[in-house]
Amino acid sequence: MELTERKKQILKIVVDSYIETAEPMGSKAIVERMPGKISSATVRNELADLTDMGYLEQPHTSAGRIPSPKGYRLYVNELMERKSLSAEETEAINRSLSGKMAGMDEVISRAGQMVSSFVGYPTYTVADHRSAATVRRFELIGVDSGSFIAVVMLSDSRVKSQLMALDLPVEQGHLPELSHLLNTHFAGIGAAEMNAHLMNLSDQVDGNWFLLLNRVVEYAGELLRQSEQQEVFTNGASQLLKFPEYRDVDKAHDLMSFMVDNKENLPVPSGDAPMQILIGPENVNDALKESSVVIASYDIGDNMRGLVGVVGPTRMDYATVAARLSYFAESLSAMFGKKNQLPPKEEEE
Amino acid sequence: MELTERKKQILKIVVDSYIETAEPMGSKAIVERMPGKISSATVRNELADLTDMGYLEQPHTSAGRIPSPKGYRLYVNELMERKSLSAEETEAINRSLSGKMAGMDEVISRAGQMVSSFVGYPTYTVADHRSAATVRRFELIGVDSGSFIAVVMLSDSRVKSQLMALDLPVEQGHLPELSHLLNTHFAGIGAAEMNAHLMNLSDQVDGNWFLLLNRVVEYAGELLRQSEQQEVFTNGASQLLKFPEYRDVDKAHDLMSFMVDNKENLPVPSGDAPMQILIGPENVNDALKESSVVIASYDIGDNMRGLVGVVGPTRMDYATVAARLSYFAESLSAMFGKKNQLPPKEEEE
DNA sequence: GTTAGCACTCCGGGAAAAGGAGTGCTAAAT
DNA sequence: ATTTAGCACTCCTTTTCCCGGAGTGCTAAC
Numbered sequence A, B: 001m002e003l004t005e006r007k008k009q010i011l012k013i014v015v016d017s018y019i020e021t022a023e024p025m026g027s028k029a030i031v032e033r034m035p036g037k038i039s040s041a042t043v044r045n046e047l048a049d050l051t052d053m054g055y056l057e058q059p060h061t062s063a064g065r066i067p068s069p070k071g072y073r074l075y076v077n078e079l080m081e082r083k084s085l086s087a088e089e090t091e092a093i094n095r096s097l098s099g100k101m102a103g104m105d106e107v108i109s110r111a112g113q114m115v116s117s118f119v120g121y122p123t124y125t126v127a128d129h130r131s132a133a134t135v136r137r138f139e140l141i142g143v144d145s146g147s148f149i150a151v152v153m154l155s156d157s158r159v160k161s162q163l164m165a166l167d168l169p170v171e172q173g174h175l176p177e178l179s180h181l182l183n184t185h186f187a188g189i190g191a192a193e194m195n196a197h198l199m200n201l202s203d204q205v206d207g208n209w210f211l212l213l214n215r216v217v218e219y220a221g222e223l224l225r226q227s228e229q230q231e232v233f234t235n236g237a238s239q240l241l242k243f244p245e246y247r248d249v250d251k252a253h254d255l256m257s258f259m260v261d262n263k264e265n266l267p268v269p270s271g272d273a274p275m276q277i278l279i280g281p282e283n284v285n286d287a288l289k290e291s292s293v294v295i296a297s298y299d300i301g302d303n304m305r306g307l308v309g310v311v312g313p314t315r316m317d318y319a320t321v322a323a324r325l326s327y328f329a330e331s332l333s334a335m336f337g338k339k340n341q342l343p344p345k346e347e348e349e
Numbered sequence C: 001g002t003t004a005g006c007a008c009t010c011c012g013g014g015a016a017a018a019g020g021a022g023t024g025c026t027a028a029a030t
Numbered sequence D: 001a002t003t004t005a006g007c008a009c010t011c012c013t014t015t016t017c018c019c020g021g022a023g024t025g026c027t028a029a030c
Helices: A004-019 A029-032 A039-052 A067-079 A085-098 A104-119 A172-186 A192-200 A207-228 A237-242 A247-262 A316-336 B005-021 B027-033 B040-052 B069-079 B087-098 B102-121 B172-186 B190-201 B207-228 B237-242 B249-261 B320-340
Strands: A123-129 A134-145 A147-153 A159-165 A232-235 A275-278 A292-298 A304-313 B121-130 B136-142 B148-155 B161-165 B233-237 B275-279 B291-299 B304-313
Touching: A004 A029, A004 A039, A004 A067, A004 B275, A029 A039, A067 A316, A085 A104, A104 A123, A104 A232, A104 A304, A104 A316, A123 A207, A134 A172, A134 A207, A134 B136, A134 B148, A134 B237, A147 A207, A147 B136, A147 B161, A159 A207, A159 B148, A172 A192, A172 A207, A172 B207, A192 A207, A237 A247, A237 B249, A247 B237, A247 B249, A275 A316, A292 A316, A304 A316, B005 B027, B005 B040, B005 B069, B027 B040, B069 B275, B069 B320, B087 B102, B087 B320, B102 B121, B102 B233, B102 B304, B102 B320, B121 B207, B136 B172, B136 B207, B148 B207, B161 B207, B172 B190, B172 B207, B190 B207, B237 B249, B275 B320, B291 B320, B304 B320
Parallel strands: none
Antiparallel strands: A123 A232, A123 A304, A134 A147, A147 A159, A159 B161, A275 A292, A292 A304, B121 B233, B121 B304, B136 B148, B148 B161, B275 B291, B291 B304
């Protein structure tokens, strides 16, 4: 059977309507939205065909039609109108992006929140380190006789620091030497190798020094492990409750706790496409089989990519989500990808 | 009318039962739990009295009784058994606390998660700065000709740092001098005064230097404003869905989105008590009128207190929550309050 | 003060009935 | 060959009604 233009037109009407109302659509309602004159009986024939072909489904014998995953897929690939954002929308997104963000860490964690409130669905974010992070530079700053600040600059240009105190006296004069030691032995290597190097040093340096070095290296190792860990953050899970498909508290609870407790299993993009849409059963994970996910990634320089995913019912408003999400991703890429690792210079306020 | 011992005993049974089952309790069921022999008719008389006195309520004429907020209040103040934790429970809590936590920031944000998973209710956390934060020390570290690291140590011992790049050349040799300038002019003062001081400097120092200083001071100011902002974090909101009182999706949604969008209005402790319980209508906020909140605070040194609140239905298991929460708060205080501002030294793993 | 007995209330669940939206099919029209 | 009108039929949804049970409040006796 052939997928005529008219069939596509009808399919699009059904999907658009179902996305909006979450109600099955019948032949009469379709006629009203069709251009030209056509009878409901004709539409019914077309609907029967579309159902045979697998693009539509019938909740029960005498109900209207709703889109099947296959129907959504066709809709997303061919039928849906690529929306462009209105001036107000781009303006609003720009405004939310222009707020103060102290560093990339914050960008990543905030991006999810911002996207979630803009698209009206829950989101999740991941910082994707293309290559394993290493320490680019150590620096020790003396504070007083018992404590010092360890500053660690990572290969992805993040800088982390922490006050450290030791029970033994920290001789300020030696800190530059110790920094140098750290930089020569522990810069540019992975967390795993650090421990080995540390062992080697254990009998080469003074015991007190070793304790201090050990402490700093442990801290650095922790940072590296953290960044390899690809922590996932979720935002706005409660937005799910707005949708009738999650009026069933158990369904809502299942998905929400999946998003919280099983974050690691949320999908990540498989190809290189800037945006990816996974519809219902296309998701490998059971908990997502009745939901859809839209994933976009953005560049934040230094071999890092941010990833933000939008989760919603299969009846998600793909056109709007895709438009907003891609604008977001592009804006973020523009802000961070270009001027490598620099925070945005904000003029306003 | 007088509140006899027997009335209290009955009240306690009703509250205990209702907390467990969420079902109204009738006179027969009460008799089964009463020691000694007593008839259901007698219990009914007592129930009628307790209802008159406002400690119990009747969902409808021919249903059993449920506790009123006043009943919960009495229960919490006098009746409930102060539970002590089992060895397994303290062990589990200790284990969760012993994990790596890189700094106080992380402690605060993790505490909420840990408590939430331990008590089985959603939580929120606030970092409460007793006194306004200031910068204790600035330090600039040269990286290359165009960039440097700004390290800012705050009065609460947090250390923050960020890589900064400027369009103008950063002369490494001048950084110590600039650090000194920052420390003499901007240490120990609030964010507001910083701007004034900056103005004064604008014509005293070289233009390029000023740009650099400006950048660092702006960063520091942002950090100070952030810490004054008392950001609230919420955790585990989805746990609400477990409770029958939130099977009504709208109620769940109301409370959940309140916890997310109106975080700032979540209650903070009013007195000095280590723990505070707000029951139903005792909450000023409408969204919480049918829920209860248990708040505890813990000491994390340097004039800072962490605050963690547990949110649940009025039928919350106060005894267990209070026991676990106070153990948590005490443990955290012990870890951080004592050895001022130091991260826990973890031996294991 | 306590208890047995009893009439009464009201909720909750299940069955039956009514209503309605929508379909599929047939046969006629284009 | 496609489109259309007509109609019987299906099945969901809502409403109504009925019944059983849990629990109460009251009265009268202990």
